[in-house]
Amino acid sequence: MKYSYIKPRKKTPFTPDVQLIVTFFSITIIMLLSTYAFLLFKDYSFVQNRRELISSRLDLEKSIEKMDDKIAYIKRQKALAEKIFTQNMVLKDSIENLFDLVPERITLSRAELLKNGLILYGITPSKDVYNFMLQAPLRSIFQKTYTSFYSQKNGWLRFVSTNYINEDEGEELDSED
Amino acid sequence: MKINISRHQIYILLLSVSLFLFVLVFAFGLLIPEGKEYRLKRIELKKAQKEYDQYQMFHDETFEKLKKLQGENRNVITAFQRVFSPERFEKQHKSHFSSLSISKIQRSKDEAGFAVYEVNTTSHISSPANFYDFLDAVNKGDWIIGINFPIKFLRDAEMIKSSFTMKVYANNKDKNVTASRSSAK
Numbered sequence: 001m002k003y004s005y006i007k008p009r010k011k012t013p014f015t016p017d018v019q020l021i022v023t024f025f026s027i028t029i030i031m032l033l034s035t036y037a038f039l040l041f042k043d044y045s046f047v048q049n050r051r052e053l054i055s056s057r058l059d060l061e062k063s064i065e066k067m068d069d070k071i072a073y074i075k076r077q078k079a080l081a082e083k084i085f086t087q088n089m090v091l092k093d094s095i096e097n098l099f100d101l102v103p104e105r106i107t108l109s110r111a112e113l114l115k116n117g118l119i120l121y122g123i124t125p126s127k128d129v130y131n132f133m134l135q136a137p138l139r140s141i142f143q144k145t146y147t148s149f150y151s152q153k154n155g156w157l158r159f160v161s162t163n164y165i166n167e168d169e170g171e172e173l174d175s176e177d
Numbered sequence: 178m179k180i181n182i183s184r185h186q187i188y189i190l191l192l193s194v195s196l197f198l199f200v201l202v203f204a205f206g207l208l209i210p211e212g213k214e215y216r217l218k219r220i221e222l223k224k225a226q227k228e229y230d231q232y233q234m235f236h237d238e239t240f241e242k243l244k245k246l247q248g249e250n251r252n253v254i255t256a257f258q259r260v261f262s263p264e265r266f267e268k269q270h271k272s273h274f275s276s277l278s279i280s281k282i283q284r285s286k287d288e289a290g291f292a293v294y295e296v297n298t299t300s301h302i303s304s305p306a307n308f309y310d311f312l313d314a315v316n317k318g319d320w321i322i323g324i325n326f327p328i329k330f331l332r333d334a335e336m337i338k339s340s341f342t343m344k345v346y347a348n349n350k351d352k353n354v355t356a357s358r359s360s361a362k
């Protein structure tokens with residue numbers, strides 16, 4: 001039995017007002033959640049990138065340290081090589097000067113170059129020739145000079161000249177080097 | 178005056194308020210702190226990036242410096258690395274001597290962190306000029322060699338017999354001790 005001629009309308013809790021509110025808040029919440037997710041992802045990515053950068057920086061630090069060691073070692077090698085080359089050149093000049101020092105009238109039979117001195121063995125026609133032509137220049141170089149003469153049958157003299165520079169001055173020169 | 182609010186409207190109001198509260202709590206409780214964290218981490222990353230760039234620049238500069246130094250001192254570096262060979266030494270320098278004899282090399286006390294080997298040398302030269310040439314040639318040779326005192330020159334007929342000690346400098350890792358005695362005339 002019908003009590004009304006119209007059809008009953010369906011009753012639902014999702015009225016247009018509720019739908020509007022739910023849609024509005026859904027969009028808002030989705031936007032908030034996606035922003036939050038984006039921030040979380042970026043945070044994670046920043047942390048990862050920073051960790052990688054720090055790791056790479058530590059590698060660079062080690063590499064720089066190794067290169068610095070190599071540079072220091074090469075500099076030491078260079079300094080030592082230059083020192084030795086200079087010493088060789090100084091030695092060459094010393095020997096050159098020594099042989100230039102000996103006058104033609106005096107003949108050397110033996111020469112010993114020591115770190116702090118010079119020993120010469122040779123023959124001289126006379127003491128005067130030796131004193132004027134060899135001993136004078138030797139005295140200007142060395143602080144201690146001792147000479148022994150031995151006469152030969154032909155009238156010439158054999159001599160042994162021992163010359164030393166002061167140890168202190170030698171050390172000073174070494175330290176300057 | 179009577180306010181007539183239907184039950185449905187009350188439900189809608191409650192839903193709206195609860196959703197609004199949720200949005201507020203979410204925004205202030207999570208989103209804003211996370212945003213602050215994001216800003217801090219971005220600043221830290223930029224700082225780390227800046228530090229890394231500085232290190233990278235310094236690394237490149239040091240690398241350039243090392244390469245330049247290696248290029249300029251290639252001969253010295255190779256000379257320190259090369260193991261002393263008496264045979265090769267004689268081959269290189271015998272033109273300066275009428276005869277050249279090199280004793281067995283012996284390890285000496287290290288100098289400035291480098292290995293030092295001593296070699297006694299006996300030779301005959303026709304004039305002192307040969308010895309000067311030898312000293313020049315030693316400086317351009319394959320090894321770092323220092324001529325050491327005492328140096329003895331002895332007249333031997335028309336020749337000069339010379340004897341001296343050479344110090345061969347090398348990196349500390351080499352094995353010069355195994356080199357054998359050699360003599361060439």
